[in-house]
Amino acid sequence: MNGNTELSGEQSAVPVLDIADLSFYYPGRPPVLEKINLQVWPGQRVGIIGPNGAGKTTFFMLNCGVIKPSSGRILLYDKPVKTGEFRPELGMIFQNQDDQLFCPSVKDDVAFGPTNMGLSKREVEARVQEALATIGIEELAERPPHQLSGGEKRLVALAGVLAMRPRLVIYDEPTSNLDLRYRRRLINILNASTQDAMLIASHDLEFILEVCNRVILLDNGSVIADGNPWEIMGDAELMHNHGLEKPHSLVPHVDKHHSWQI
Numbered sequence: 510m511n512g513n514t515e516l517s518g519e520q521s522a523v524p525v526l527d528i529a530d531l532s533f534y535y536p537g538r539p540p541v542l543e544k545i546n547l548q549v550w551p552g553q554r555v556g557i558i559g560p561n562g563a564g565k566t567t568f569f570m571l572n573c574g575v576i577k578p579s580s581g582r583i584l585l586y587d588k589p590v591k592t593g594e595f596r597p598e599l600g601m602i603f604q605n606q607d608d609q610l611f612c613p614s615v616k617d618d619v620a621f622g623p624t625n626m627g628l629s630k631r632e633v634e635a636r637v638q639e640a641l642a643t644i645g646i647e648e649l650a651e652r653p654p655h656q657l658s659g660g661e662k663r664l665v666a667l668a669g670v671l672a673m674r675p676r677l678v679i680y681d682e683p684t685s686n687l688d689l690r691y692r693r694r695l696i697n698i699l700n701a702s703t704q705d706a707m708l709i710a711s712h713d714l715e716f717i718l719e720v721c722n723r724v725i726l727l728d729n730g731s732v733i734a735d736g737n738p739w740e741i742m743g744d745a746e747l748m749h750n751h752g753l754e755k756p757h758s759l760v761p762h763v764d765k766h767h768s769w770q771i
């Protein structure tokens with residue numbers, strides 16, 4: 510399996526991400542990622558799965574230019590990712606929104622990114638309204654972000670990223686702390702989204718199954734499997750060997766009331 514799903518846009522010349530021989534280690538620690546090679550193409554919704562500590566968040570930080578590779582390179586739309594450089598093509602929703610929301614009101618927070626992109630006041634206002642409406646949180650516009658619930662904060666952070674109209678969006682554990690209603694709303698938003706591509710790290714494998722058309726299993730610093738979500742997550746032995754479980758919806762249904770009679 511190599512991630513060449515039917516839905517990939519490999520006919521188009523430029524991959525969204527082109528990663529070659531990417532390695533990373535924290536000083537004095539064993540490598541977190543070792544010689545990762547992969548490409549992400551337009552149309553791909555890539556679920557990144559793996560046990561705790563597999564390197565998912567580290568992988569995202571490298572793609573966003575928050576940390577620097579120990580070796581190897583990452584191209585975002587054919588241009589190298591440089592540490593600390595702002596790339597409007599890429600947006601990231603962090604696991605913890607407390608670091609991401611800091612303005613006095615939700616609408617100011619959503620406006621922050623587009624304003625820093627140098628857009629006119631009128632364009633910023635239009636984008637804020639559009640993002641709030643897309644996410645369905647217009648009623649939160651005047652609220653101070655720090656007073657919101659965890660789920661509401663997650664949606665506000667998402668609106669802030671979408672207002673910048675990134676072509677690639679990275680989500681780190683987007684469903685953690687979301688109740689079923691917010692989780693369902695997020696699934697609907699992601700399934701309706703028009704970005705080129707998304708990367709989603711999650712331990713919520715049913716969520717990955719509903720949203721992603723490609724899955725990458727990371728463990729021990731390497732890509733263990735890359736391809737069709739149903740094939741990879743449906744392989745009980747593979748999942749078990751890497752600290753994961755086959756999602757319940759992929760386990761054949763056993764009728765406990767009748768199976769004893771057979």
Ligand SMILES: Nc1ncnc2c1ncn2[C@@H]1O[C@H](COP(=O)(O)OP(=O)(O)OP(=O)(O)O)[C@@H](O)[C@H]1O
Pocket residue numbers: 535538541559560561562563564565566567568
């Ligand atoms: N600042 C740091 N200094 C040293 N080691 C770190 C640092 N941050 C993370 N690590 C280590 O790097 C490894 C990968 O961590 P990372 O957060 O990328 O994993 P993850 O796959 O996102 O895990 P989880 O599923 O638990 O969120 C872990 O072993 C972690 O302990």
